[in-house]
Amino acid sequence: MRTKAAVAIEAGKPLEVMDVNLEGPKEGEVLVEIKATGICHTDEFTLSGADPEGLFPAILGHEGAGVVVEVGPGVKSLKPGDHVIPLYTAECRECEYCLNPKTNLCQKVRSTQGQGLMPDGTSRFSMLDGTPILHYMGCSTFSNYTVLPEISLAKVREDAPFDKICYIGCGVTTGIGAVLYTAKAEIGCRAIVFGLGGIGLNVIQGLRLAGADQIVGVDLNPAKVEMAKRFGMTDFVNPAEVEGDLVPYLVNLTKGGADYTFDATGNVNVMRTALEACHKGWGESIIIGVAPAGAEISTRPFQLVTGRSWRGTAFGGARGRTDVPKIVDWYMEGKIEIDPMITHVLPLEDINKGFDLMHAGKSIRAVVQY
Numbered sequence: 053m054r055t056k057a058a059v060a061i062e063a064g065k066p067l068e069v070m071d072v073n074l075e076g077p078k079e080g081e082v083l084v085e086i087k088a089t090g091i092c093h094t095d096e097f098t099l100s101g102a103d104p105e106g107l108f109p110a111i112l113g114h115e116g117a118g119v120v121v122e123v124g125p126g127v128k129s130l131k132p133g134d135h136v137i138p139l140y141t142a143e144c145r146e147c148e149y150c151l152n153p154k155t156n157l158c159q160k161v162r163s164t165q166g167q168g169l170m171p172d173g174t175s176r177f178s179m180l181d182g183t184p185i186l187h188y189m190g191c192s193t194f195s196n197y198t199v200l201p202e203i204s205l206a207k208v209r210e211d212a213p214f215d216k217i218c219y220i221g222c223g224v225t226t227g228i229g230a231v232l233y234t235a236k237a238e239i240g241c242r243a244i245v246f247g248l249g250g251i252g253l254n255v256i257q258g259l260r261l262a263g264a265d266q267i268v269g270v271d272l273n274p275a276k277v278e279m280a281k282r283f284g285m286t287d288f289v290n291p292a293e294v295e296g297d298l299v300p301y302l303v304n305l306t307k308g309g310a311d312y313t314f315d316a317t318g319n320v321n322v323m324r325t326a327l328e329a330c331h332k333g334w335g336e337s338i339i340i341g342v343a344p345a346g347a348e349i350s351t352r353p354f355q356l357v358t359g360r361s362w363r364g365t366a367f368g369g370a371r372g373r374t375d376v377p378k379i380v381d382w383y384m385e386g387k388i389e390i391d392p393m394i395t396h397v398l399p400l401e402d403i404n405k406g407f408d409l410m411h412a413g414k415s416i417r418a419v420v421q422y
């Protein structure tokens with residue numbers, strides 16, 4: 053079939069909206085009509101050329117929601133008409149990783165996914181002249197129709213609006229999950245969130261859900277304050293306005309250091325500050341931000357010797373097929389909020405405007421509606 057897609061032709065160039073060929077689903081695969089897709093910072097990270105796994109030409113996008121159109125041979129858990137959210141972290145429920153409760157990083161399709169291919173080692177997308185186009189993070193939601201492995205789809209309730217729940221495909225789950233599944237934050241904890249963007253705001257609402265006593269937000273952009281307060285931030289710190297070292301300031305503000313800190317900036321200097329602002333003896337710092345190729349983190353080992361822990365999280369530690377439908381329920385039951393964070397809705401033709409808004413710090417989440 054033919055479908056309309058925004059194609060990343062090469063690093064650093066705007067996406068090109070065009071018709072492309074899409075082959076039908078093969079063994080274990082599913083054809084999905086994407087109804088809405090969010091533009092995540094990680095799409096920009098790859099498009100800019102900073103992602104060591106970045107491949108071109110490719111159809112980016114990993115945050116979406118849609119409807120199953122056709123299932124390939126052997127697919128048992130889904131049928132045409134089912135509403136789904138694509139998962140860049142699959143959940144096969146049988147690999148060594150899925151069977152270990154300590155991780156959500158299913159490896160069943162990871163190696164082919166990293167090469168921009170379906171599990172059989174081929175791509176379903178091509179240009180009209182036959183040039184192959186690669187998949188991205190196993191999802192390619194910047195295409196109106198896409199093919200994914202069955203294990204990379206979460207089946208969700210049918211009354212949930214696509215233009216809101218698409219955000220659960222990455223940002224919402226990553227932020228809330230980092231608190232609930234990775235940190236397992238306790239009622240009454242003190243926390244610091246670095247970066248109040250599309251991920252950091254969801255960390256803040258996750259902390260509110262967990263019953264944190266103090267939620268400090270740190271950002272260089274004061275325009276983020278209002279929204280962060282709405283989601284539960286109790287204190288705001290702009291590092292540009294702090295005289296002297298930021299670490300002792302934050303340690304003092306949190307009465308000895310935070311129980312949990314979260315980096316949602318992708319900046320390795322911020323990651324160090326986040327670790328060192330943790331409470332001596334037990335504070336845990338969780339890295340969410342994706343740093344550019346080749347970047348490294350550092351601190352004095354004494355920081356760890358004296359009881360601080362450095363951890364990381366992908367997709368908020370969520371097991372997608374199991375946890376994503378529950379997060380959709382939380383949204384529908386009013387336990388979490390999504391709508392105010394969707395600051396812009398665009399047609400596919402304007403997808404590059406969504407990237408411009410992100411660069412300018414003017415959007416939290418821009419969503420493309422097909």
Ligand code: NAD
Nearest residue numbers: 093247248249250251271272273316318340341342366367
């Ligand atoms: P964003 O651009 O919306 O937000 C980043 C925020 O950080 C902005 O508000 C910016 O002003 C602030 N910031 C930048 N530099 C800062 C500094 N030095 N000190 C304080 N604040 C600073 O981005 P986002 O969509 O929220 O994504 C955040 C990071 O999370 C990105 O690196 C993204 O790639 C990553 N991410 C990781 C996962 C995962 O599974 N681990 C999932 C999604 C996104």
Ligand code: AHE
Nearest residue numbers: 092094103105106166189222342366367
């Ligand atoms: N090349 C990577 C993209 C960069 C990355 O680190 N992705 C994070 C998620 S960021 C979502 O906005 C990730 O969790 N990757 C999982 C993994 O196994 O690498 C990619 O994912 O293709």
Ligand code: ZN
Nearest residue numbers: 092094222223
């Ligand atoms: Zn993302």
Ligand code: ZN
Nearest residue numbers: 144147150158
């Ligand atoms: Zn698995």
